[in-house]
Amino acid sequence: xxxxxxxxxxxxxxxxxxxVPVRPALGxxxxxxxxxxGTPPGRxxxxxxxxxxxxxxxxGAVSNVxxxxxxxxxxEKPNGIAVIICGGGGYFRIQLAKESTPxxxxxxxxxxxxxxxxxxxxxxxxxxxxxxxxxxxxxKIVRSRAAEFGVRPDRIGIMGMSAGGHLAGFxxxxxxxxxxxxxxxxxxxxxxxxxxxxxxxxxxLRPPFTTTRTRREIIGEKPSADAxxxxxxxxxxxxxxxxxxxFSATDDPxxxxxxxxxxxxxxxxxxxxxxxxxFAGGGHGWGLGxxxxxxxxxPGIFDxxxxxxxxxxxx
Numbered sequence: 609x610x611x612x613x614x615x616x617x618x619x620x621x622x623x624x625x626x627x628v629p630v631r632p633a634l635g636x637x638x639x640x641x642x643x644x645x646g647t648p649p650g651r652x653x654x655x656x657x658x659x660x661x662x663x664x665x666x667x668g669a670v671s672n673v674x675x676x677x678x679x680x681x682x683x684e685k686p687n688g689i690a691v692i693i694c695g696g697g698g699y700f701r702i703q704l705a706k707e708s709t710p711x712x713x714x715x716x717x718x719x720x721x722x723x724x725x726x727x728x729x730x731x732x733x734x735x736x737x738x739x740x741x742x743x744x745x746x747x748k749i750v751r752s753r754a755a756e757f758g759v760r761p762d763r764i765g766i767m768g769m770s771a772g773g774h775l776a777g778f779x780x781x782x783x784x785x786x787x788x789x790x791x792x793x794x795x796x797x798x799x800x801x802x803x804x805x806x807x808x809x810x811x812x813l814r815p816p817f818t819t820t821r822t823r824r825e826i827i828g829e830k831p832s833a834d835a836x837x838x839x840x841x842x843x844x845x846x847x848x849x850x851x852x853x854x855f856s857a858t859d860d861p862x863x864x865x866x867x868x869x870x871x872x873x874x875x876x877x878x879x880x881x882x883x884x885x886x887f888a889g890g891g892h893g894w895g896l897g898x899x900x901x902x903x904x905x906x907p908g909i910f911d912x913x914x915x916x917x918x919x920x921x922x923x
Contacts, residue, residue, distance in 0.1 A: 643676045643745045649788040650741060652734030661701065665893075668705020669697055672732050676742040678749065679724040681712045686758035687719035689765070689914070692746050692801075695724070696770025696808075696893065698821025699739060700731030707769045707895045714896060714907050721757050723750055727775065730825040741787040743779040744799040752797045763918065765803035765850070770863060770893065771822040773809020774841065777871065780804035780852065781844035803851045803917060805910055808860055808892055811841045811867035820862065845874035851917045852882040855906050857890035883913055 654674040661669040678692070693715075695708030702708070704724070712722035725746050728738040747764065754761040768776025778785075783800035810822040814836045817823070827835040837843050854872060856865040865886050875882040887903040897904030 639680045639682075641678045641680060641749065643678065643742055643749065645792070648676060648728065648738070648742070649790070650728075650735050650738045652728070652732070652738060654728075654732050654734070666701055666703075668709075669695075669701040669703045670726060671697075671701040671729060673702070673726055673728050676728050676738075676745075677726050678746055679712070679726060680757070681716040681722040681724070682757070683716045683719045683721060685719055686721055688758070688760045689719075689763045689918075690721045690723060690750055690754070690757060690759040691715055691805075692723045692725055692743070692750060692764070692766045692776075694727065694743065694766070694768035694772030694775045696768070696772040697729075698731075698771050699729050699825035700821060701729065702726060702772070703769070703893065706893055708772070710896050711767070711769075711907075718911060721759050725772075736826045737787050739775055740778055740785070743775050744783065744785075744787060745790075745794070747779065747783070747799040747801060748794045748797040752794045763802055765805065765914070766801040767805040767807070768809060769807045769895070771810055771820075773806040773863075774811065774822055776801075776804055777806050777809055777811065777841040777852075778839075778844075780850050781841060781846070801850050803853075803914060805853050805855075806868065806871075807855045807906070808857065808863045808894070809841075809854070809867060809871075810863050811871045813840045817863075817867060842870045842874035845871065845878045845880065847879035849875060849878070849880045849882075852880070853910060853913050854882060854884045855903070855909075856884075856886045857892070857894065857903060858886060858888050859890065860892045862892040885909060 654672055658670055659672045661667050693708045693712055695702045695704055697703045708724045712724045715722040727742040728734040730736050750764050751761050766776040766779055780801045810820050813823045826839050854868040856868045872882050872884045890901055890903040
């Protein structure tokens with residue numbers, strides 16, 4: 609196993625946030641906030657500018673990320689709820705155009721304050737823990753600045769697709785994992801999401817789920833049994849897990865429903881109350897879906913589910 613795949617603790621210099629130029633995405637009004645002051649923690653370097661895919665499955669996906677950041681989508685009338693969104697891409701790219709950006713736009717249009725997470729990628733040369741450190745940091749920043757964003761600090765969740773679902777799920781189930789050392793004002797805040805939504809996620813890195821790019825990037829080609837368990841989400845199912853809603857498509861060739869089922873069953877055994885939806889068709893990487901697909905109902909299902917969760921919490 610090469611060094612960049614090791615879980616390490618790295619020192620983080622104290623400091624303020626660094627501004628990143630605003631880049632409106634697909635016509636949505638947005639702003640970017642860098643996650644780290646100066647050089648991000650952890651081993652790895654990236655040379656050259658970010659890349660945006662122009663062809664095939666990678667069209668609209670970003671890679672070669674050197675400045676991890678949050679892209680903020682503020683609604684006209686905030687409903688007090690924030691969602692951090694992690695696009696998929698096997699930890700070698702982040703699918704913005706097909707996944708996280710349209711979802712951010714939908715959430716924004718419904719009053720949610722959406723945060724698109726542009727995280728570091730092991731395939732670019734960063735160590736395997738880098739995206740997970742970025743996600744923890746993102747949660748802390750949003751919660752620390754909740755009043756500024758017009759959201760409640762106890763209504764900040766995370767959502768992810770494919771590898772981004774793995775990232776979101778790990779953050780929800782292991783929010784206190786020591787991934788880096790930090791001393792600035794954001795680090796006094798909890799990284800635990802208040803809810804999690806996982807869309808066609810990578811859950812297990814154990815057999816028989818051995819073909820995902822996520823598995824190769826995080827634990828390598830010939831991982832130990834311990835490494836497979838350590839990075840599989842179902843290893844961390846617990847009764848006190850944040851509320852989780854899960855979505856899959858039966859015909860998904862990349863992350864078949866077995867991934868979501870493994871986590872769902874583990875959470876139920878632990879005493880949690882997850883919710884799982886499996887659609888007959890849709891394949892992989894469907895984002896919002898299209899109007900003729902039943903799975904395009906998932907945003908409304910998520911919205912209803914979350915409001916029910918919040919009502920139960922206030923009883």
